[in-house]
Amino acid sequence: MSKRELIAKGDIVDVYKEGDMVIKIFNENQPKTAALYEALTHSRVETTGLNVPVIHEVSKVDGKWAITMDHIEGKTLYQMMKENPENINKYVDDMVDLQLQVHSKNAPLLSKLKDKLQRQIKSVDCIDDNKRYEMLTRLETMPKHTKLCHCNFTPMNIIINDKGTFIVDWVAARQGNASADAGKTYLFLCLNFPEVAEIYLDTFCKKTNTKKKYVQDWLPIVAAAKLADGNPAEKELLMKWIDVFHYE
Numbered sequence: 001m002s003k004r005e006l007i008a009k010g011d012i013v014d015v016y017k018e019g020d021m022v023i024k025i026f027n028e029n030q031p032k033t034a035a036l037y038e039a040l041t042h043s044r045v046e047t048t049g050l051n052v053p054v055i056h057e058v059s060k061v062d063g064k065w066a067i068t069m070d071h072i073e074g075k076t077l078y079q080m081m082k083e084n085p086e087n088i089n090k091y092v093d094d095m096v097d098l099q100l101q102v103h104s105k106n107a108p109l110l111s112k113l114k115d116k117l118q119r120q121i122k123s124v125d126c127i128d129d130n131k132r133y134e135m136l137t138r139l140e141t142m143p144k145h146t147k148l149c150h151c152n153f154t155p156m157n158i159i160i161n162d163k164g165t166f167i168v169d170w171v172a173a174r175q176g177n178a179s180a181d182a183g184k185t186y187l188f189l190c191l192n193f194p195e196v197a198e199i200y201l202d203t204f205c206k207k208t209n210t211k212k213k214y215v216q217d218w219l220p221i222v223a224a225a226k227l228a229d230g231n232p233a234e235k236e237l238l239m240k241w242i243d244v245f246h247y248e
Contacts, residue, residue, distance in 0.1 A: 021056065022071040025064050035065035038171045041110065042069075045173055048105040048148060051166045072168060074161030081155055081196065091155075092196060096203045098158065098165060099185070103178040105148040113149050113176025114139060120225035126235070127224060131242060135224040142177060142218065149174050149181035154188050155196075179210060183218035187226060187241070191234055220244060 004023070008015040012030055016023045026035050039058045046052055053070040060066065081091050121135050150157070151172035159166045182204045189197035205212045223241035226234065 017071055020071055021068050022053070023061065023066050023068050025061050025066045028064050030065065032065055035067055039067050041173050042067075042170045044107045044109050045148070045170045048107055050102065050105065051164050052170060053166065053168060072159045072161070072166045074159045074166070076156050077158040077160065078155035078193070080160070081193070088196060089199065092199050092203050094165075095155065095158065096200065096207055098167065099150070099153050099182070099204070100207060102150055102153070102167065103147045103181065106146060107148050107173070107175055108146065110148070110173060110175045113151065113174035113180055114142075114144065116151075116174055117180070117221060117225045120228040121221070124224060124227045126227060126239075127242065131224070135221055135242070138217075139221050142180070142221070145177040146175045147178045147181075149176045149178065151181060151184055152188075153181060153185045155193065177218070178208070179215045180218045180222060182215050183222045184226075186215065187219065187222055187238075191237060 004016045004018045006014060007017050007022075011027070012034070013024045013026050016025065024038075035058055039055055042052070042055055046054060053072055055067060055069045057068040058065070059068065077091060077095060081088060084091075117139055118136060121132060121139070124132070127135075150167065150170065151174055152169055153167075157167060157169045159168060182201070185204075186197055186201050189200055201212065201215060204210070205215060220242050223238040227238050227242075
């Protein structure tokens with residue numbers, strides 16, 4: 001039997017490599033529903049034909065719930081951006097093309113992105129009731145779409161190898177508005193890769209013929225929802241986005 005190697009450790013799951021498989025082992029305080037819901041969400045994405053890891057098993061490992069799926073070898077797009085900054089524009093161009101490929105798919109059995117954003121905003125206790133009401137009202141008025149949204153579409157979740165380009169980490173996937181998904185990507189880049197954020201937003205809007213203001217209108221909403229993650233390092237920037245209601 002292949003040796004199990006820890007490759008990532010988190011608050012919810014630890015990720016191990018074992019042979020040509022990855023095993024995501026949920027922490028013992030995580031319920032069965034967490035593993036089953038992630039596996040179901042990912043399996044529904046598999047049916048779209050996108051290049052994603054294939055889930056092989058949901059089981060118990062050492063008394064904890066676990067998901068076993070393909071291990072995708074290769075470099076992340078994030079690694080390539082860091083190693084070859086002179087190619088940033090091309091990498092962002094490719095990244096947006098890949099995201100548009102995701103948005104071209106439909107997965108009608110997935111949960112709705114709007115419903116998740118609403119739950120997250122309601123759960124945040126660091127904004128006052130007036131702001132929460134404003135965010136929920138704005139969310140309700142935004143157009144309802146049913147495109148496949150990754151909802152964590154970042155250069156870290158894009159892996160490239162000699163077999164192609166793969167997208168990983170689909171636990172947050174929902175069906176919804178593509179510009180909301182783009183807003184989530186933009187916020188991630190602002191927080192973690194700021195030199196790429198504006199290039200990304202300009203490229204997305206140009207390729208989709210979308211007015212920048214339309215994506216920007218989603219930013220206070222997705223920022224408020226992201227506060228539910230409870231990451232103190234992100235709070236200051238997210239609160240600034242929540243306070244921005246008008247764009248030129």
